[in-house]
Amino acid sequence: MRLGRVWTPNGPRPVAQDGDRWVVVSDLYDPDRRLLDEWYPVQGAELLAPCEPYVVMGMAHNSGPGDRALAPQAFSKSTRSVVGPGAPVALSGVDGATAVEGELAVVIGRRARRLTIDEVPDVILGWTIGNDVTAVDQIALDDKMTQAKNGDGFTPIGPWIETDLDPSDVEIVVDVDGVTQARSSTAGLAWNVAEQLVYLTQHLTLGPGDVVLTGAPGTTAAARPGQRARVSIAGIGTLENPTV
């Protein structure tokens, strides 16, 4: 199923796709969500970030098999940096070089704490595309990554959530201004999604709408203001955002 959030004359609405319609649902996170008697054409719909996280975590150094030699680590991104498809990423005013990072993003569906591997599937609502925009020169100045990860619009997610996806080997392609800069697969991640959620929930609680950016398996490209960054993930779609 494809879930999301659209902007409507009544404000933002959680929706599920039914053919050429986005149908408003009772609750994005309830497995027994009902389709309500309100819908909007898919054509021309203004899609918002498909969830409203309380917590956004990103996996650090999870870019290739070699990173498995290191203990897993994660950083947080400000929920105020989350934007939807088409929303601007503010790179001007940022100190130093910036990069876009195409990543498979997990959207959590229910409370998750100290999960075992077997419990992981139960807490996942679905999958979306994340662009983990990073002020790369700031990482050397701040090992906590606060300075690198939290600029305005630095966490585009969307365009929607696919509930049915096998995350083990999906292709991720990063384009900048229409030119492919990186192409890889989640199969290249050091720690897989289930291992990441076991690790994270050992240390903190995740809950409905929270997002985990699962790492960039080489899917990184330099970006500067005035470009269009596009991340495509097989089985989900394409997330495009302008840089300003």
Next chain:
Amino acid sequence: MRLGRVWTPNGPRPVAQDGDRWVVVSDLYDPDRRLLDEWYPVQGAELLAPCEPYVVMGMAHNSGPGDRALAPQAFSKSTRSVVGPGAPVALSGVDGATAVEGELAVVIGRRARRLTIDEVPDVILGWTIGNDVTAVDQIALDDKMTQAKNGDGFTPIGPWIETDLDPSDVEIVVDVDGVTQARSSTAGLAWNVAEQLVYLTQHLTLGPGDVVLTGAPGTTAAARPGQRARVSIAGIGTLENPTV
């Protein structure tokens, strides 16, 4: 003025104190907030965390004048770790030693980005007490502090917000089980509050309800499950939470 949030038969309500009453207000963050025709006795009121942050930041290594030799750094705390007065801090199940840290906390009142020192007072709604609970043994394992800072109940704040306070030299006292373990003043912080907000907003946007834990000037005490941790700040009050 004293602002806060109380639990009522109608759900959580933003309030301002008027003598022996908590009077419901139209908007905690609006300087022109109105007092509504709904109030609750101060005596017996159930106080909640006085704001609902989207972003909680804490200053790293800001404990004494020597830390001024280092560049300022900040870590984030999960908004899901925020609790109000009296709510439990979950220390059992945490790997290694834990500490409570009594800190003056700033509550942001309006959008704040790339502030100058002169602009800082305009964005501050007021001041509350923060207990920056920390799994101290995790810091050596994870320089990003994700593992140290985000346990359940690890960010007690409250009991209310005082809008009028000079933050430059206020006393902070930390008690555990009724015994004073630490006593110091914000005058001992390496970077003062205005400098902290200039630093943070250079890298990220803060907004209404967001909280900055300004650092523990020696106001740290070891804690284990089954205790009562109390942080008192002159001009605000006392924040008490059980550890479980």
